[in-house]
Every structure is written in C-alpha cells, then in structure tokens.
Amino acid sequence: MTATISERLADPASAREAGRQKVDWAREHMPILESLREEFRAEEPFAGERIGMAMHVEAKTAVLAETLADGGAEVAITGCNPLSTHDDVSAALDAHENVTSYAERGVDDEAYYAAMEAVIGHEPTITVDDGMDLIAAIHEDHPELIDTIVGGCEETTTGVHRLRAMDDDGALRYPVFAVNDTPMKRLFDNVHGTGESSLASIAMTTNLSYAGKTVVVGGYGDCGRGVAKKASGQNARVVVTEVDARRALEAHMEGYEVMPMHEAAKEGDVFITTTGNRDIITKADFEVMGDGVLLANAGHFDVEIDLDALDDLAADRYEPRDGVEAYVMPDGRELNVLAEGRLVNLATPVALGHPVEVMDQSFGVQAVCVRELVESGDEYAAGVHDVPDELDREVAEVKLDAEGVAFDDLSDEQREYMESWQHGT
Known part of the structure; x- marks a missing residue:
C-alpha cells in the first residue's frame, strides 16, 4: 500500500510547519478562494463527497484542496508531475483532518503511478485533474468506479486536448468541465x-x-x-x-x-x-x-x-x-x-509556479465547478463541457469586489437593444 507523504518524510513535523507557512501566505493573497471557503464552511456542500485530485502540489493548490475539504469533502491528492511537488506543502496538506496527500517530489514513474492508484483507492466521486492522468487511469484500470463519479474538472490545455480526443472517440464516460478554456482561467493563467x-x-x-x-x-x-x-x-x-x-x-x-x-x-x-x-x-x-x-x-x-x-x-x-x-x-x-x-x-529547484493572484482566479473556477457538479451534476451528460458563463462571471465579480473595483452594468434599455434584432441604423 502506498504511504502518505507524512509517512515517508524523515521529519514530517518540521516539513508541516514550513509548508503551513507557505500555504498561509498564499491564502492571504487569494480572496476568491477565501470568500468561497467561508461559504463552503457555512453550508458544507461537499459533505459525503470524495474528491480525488492530481495537481501540482504547491501552496496555491493546497489552498484549493483545503477549501474543498473545509466544505465537507474527503480529499485525496497526488502530484501531476514528478518534479512539481513541494514536499513541505504536501506534508502540511496531509495534516488536514479531511485531506490525504500522496504527493512527493522526485519520484520515478512507478511511484508516480502508484500514488495515482492510491488516490483512486479512495473511490472518488469527483475528480480534479491537471493533465488528465487521473481520469485516464480511472477509465483504463477502474471502470467499475465510473457509475459513482458525478463528474470532473480539468485544469490545463493539454488535459483538455486529451479529453476532447477521448470524447470524440466516445470513450469519456462522465462529464468533465474544461476549466482551462473558460475566460477567467485562459485569459489570465495562461x-x-x-x-x-x-x-x-x-x-x-x-x-x-x-x-x-x-x-x-x-x-x-x-x-x-x-x-x-x-x-x-x-x-x-x-x-x-x-x-x-x-x-x-x-x-x-x-x-x-x-x-x-x-x-x-x-x-x-x-x-x-x-x-x-x-x-x-x-x-x-x-x-x-x-x-x-x-x-x-x-x-x-x-x-x-x-x-x-x-x-x-x-x-x-x-x-x-x-x-x-x-x-x-x-x-x-x-x-x-x-x-x-x-x-x-x-x-526547477527554485520554481514557485504561477503568481498567487493568478491561481486564485483559476482555482476559484475549479471550486465553483465542483460545487456545480455536486448541485447539478445530473444535468450534464458524459463528455467535455464548457464552464457555465455565470460561474465564470461569479468568480470575476468576487475578485473585483475584493480589489475594490467597481464596474458598469447594462441599463434595461441597453439590454433590450442588445437582445433585439429589430433595431437598425
């Protein structure tokens, strides 16, 4: 059985302390996720859900994982790249009562896929992916789990490309939101x-x-x-x-x-x-x-x-x-x-990934998409789905409010004009 990161580190306590400091710093600069975390804590929309994640396990990702966990989910997470995990952050995540982390930096291919299998062993009802490796492993090796999976979210361009190819072949058997393609992710993150x-x-x-x-x-x-x-x-x-x-x-x-x-x-x-x-x-x-x-x-x-x-x-x-x-x-x-x-x-040894503020937007979209799957997953057929525009706009509005930025709204007359085909020159 694959061990968690805490079971593999020589000094997990010190690692957890260092990782917690990184996560707390990131959270201070992620107002979208903080706003959603307050909502999720109060309402616990994910109670009873098991969320399997294969992501770049570093501080910003940890904030997302803990946001979902604080909403009542059981979260199991591993890396989506053998060199992108921060072991101290992984250890800090593993200390959360609702999170199990198998992510470890520098593992070989065998250990990488063993950790993926360990996440799947939690029998997730929702998947959150970066690159589609988790979804691929479920479809290829654990098809018996698919009927109990509500849906998934995919973070990156490569993963969406793979998913669309899978969908075109009729092989994708549960709904997945193409988070990468939505404006709040693509226009800023990418x-x-x-x-x-x-x-x-x-x-x-x-x-x-x-x-x-x-x-x-x-x-x-x-x-x-x-x-x-x-x-x-x-x-x-x-x-x-x-x-x-x-x-x-x-x-x-x-x-x-x-x-x-x-x-x-x-x-x-x-x-x-x-x-x-x-x-x-x-x-x-x-x-x-x-x-x-x-x-x-x-x-x-x-x-x-x-x-x-x-x-x-x-x-x-x-x-x-x-x-x-x-x-x-x-x-x-x-x-x-x-x-x-x-x-x-x-x-790279010094890599920190995308700026915190940028990932707050992308992961805010991930979080509201997970909420959408829990609330309305039955409305989505198997296949790749665009993120509903109202969810993308919700994330933008939370960000603007946090930044103290006001913006205009359409008047009734403007809305009527834009929706009519009868107004001419």
Missing part, C-alpha cells in the same frame, strides 16, 4: 501566469538576463503569447515558431519575428516551448544551435524537447547548476536543458 512564472523560473535557475538575448517561443497560443509578451518586456528579441497560419500571422502583426523552428534554432539563445505537443525541438535543431543555449519547456509533458535525440548526440553530460543539465556536443558546444525538460515554471 497568458500572465505562464508568461511571468516561466521567465522568472528560468532567470532564477540560471541567474542570467533576457536583455539583448534572442528568445525563441515555440507556439503562439495563450501561453506562448504570454511568454513572448513578458520576454519582450524584458528587452529580449522574440522569435515565434508556429504551425497554424492564423497564429503565425497574429504573432507577426504583434511585432514578433516568425520563422520555422529549424531557422530559429540557428539564432536563439533561450528556447521556450509552449505547445502541449511533442517534438517541437528535435535533432536537426540541436545540430545547428549555438553554444550555451538554454532549453526549457512551458507546455506540459516532457515530450516537447526531444531529449532522447539530444542524449544520442551528446558526447558527455554534466550539471553546471542545480536544475540545469549540460549536454556536451562532440564539437564542444553545450546545450543546457532546464528541469529535465519538464514544466520549467514548476519543476
């Missing part, structure tokens, strides 16, 4: 969160500046747009690579240079992939890169940079800094991979 946290993590890990460097951004979706914008703001020359003509044109009209990756490979100093797809940077690109380049992935799984091909090319490997692995080419060039090619904003 653009500002990924942009700021990826660049910050790279800078802290390497102690290098972006000014005067050429930053190559693989992909110009919401995450790529954020990385490009933030890098440009730090005085970098930004080059974008894309496979979609419209996004390539958008990047061009935003003022960035656009070219194929193999051409960009010859010019870049820092490479950041943001696609959620595989083989964005490949052998042919490694062969023409300059000495000392930095290679980082801000997509999802560690498949965007072809590390097998890079390893085959390398004559030697060593670690010049914690979190950086240098691949030495036969001609002496060194290509530096950050965080083993995993999510750079979460998997």
